Amino acid sequence: MKTDGVSISVIMPVYNAEMYLNRAIESVINQSFDDFELILVNDGSQDRSLEICQRFAQKDDRVRVYDKVNEGICVARNLGIKEAKGEYIAFIDNDDVMHRDLLEDNYRIAKDADADLVKFGYEFVPERKACDFANEESCISQVIEPHNKTTEYMDLFYQNKLIFVWDALIRKKILIQHDLYFDTSFKNGHEDIVLCNQLYLRLGCMVVNTKVYYNHVVYTDSASHKFRLPQIKATYKLLEYERDVFDALMIDKNRWDEIVQRAFIYLLNYMSYSEEDELSISDIYRTIAEFYSRYPAQRCFVAEASLKGFLKAFLWFFYKKNYKWFLVIMVVFKRFIREKRNAFSRSSYGISSR
16 A cells, blocks of 8 residues: 555665766656655765755655765665655665666566565666666566575575665565664675565565666775775674574575675675775784684585686786785685595595584
């Protein structure tokens, strides 16, 4: 049922985005679907972002602006959820672009399936291709309901369908009923994954639409590519959330290794953004050692694809002349080989590695 006659609330947190904000807002207000509101939450911007938001609000009564002190994207999005009047909620970052038919097509799919969540396609694109979309038709590839939530989870995991919130249409009622908001303790990432997983446990129906409707624009100076030490601890907290989901869905415990493996690869990749004065080789080794102590190494590298990943990492860091990380990958690879050898020895003697 609609609330106050609005079908969709689009929530956009805004922070120091004057260079890209016009394009992002225009991609929303120019949608082929009219029955929506756009909630712009200015999170203490120091540039002209608030002025731009207010100018759009003066011209279009579907646009509402909230101005607040800077507290981060989680607080800004939570404010948007609380103020939303729509039956469904969509999110957009202040420098990204929506396909013109995003709201119309996915709202229709949501209504036809009575879905709590619709996930659609997205692409990471450079700025020069921010507004480029392929000419393709909507295609429903999966319908997830209570009876197949457990069996479909790992497939969704590998499709990265439970990673972001800006590739989704979410029924507001399920968020409010279950008090689902972004965890504000996450300051630099992972908050989307946590909300998606918490939502997945509680939804009645989820539909996957493979057509790409959202361009996530990648900038070379993006804040998401900057190293922040607290993110390492946040990764451990994320794994705790994901472990709870595994237990609740009663997923085969052997597959937990795959979740841990990806977290470890993410951690290595994330630390590679650090500068010399931010994270020394000793710091990196200590972080790897801590991860091994929490999650035994033989459980992190069960997939044979890891070998190919290591080889790619060798070549990449050598090509970039990032010799610090070349040495780090060598150390990790040595540990990988040792654990593989030990696991083989245990299996040869009929000894479990778990």
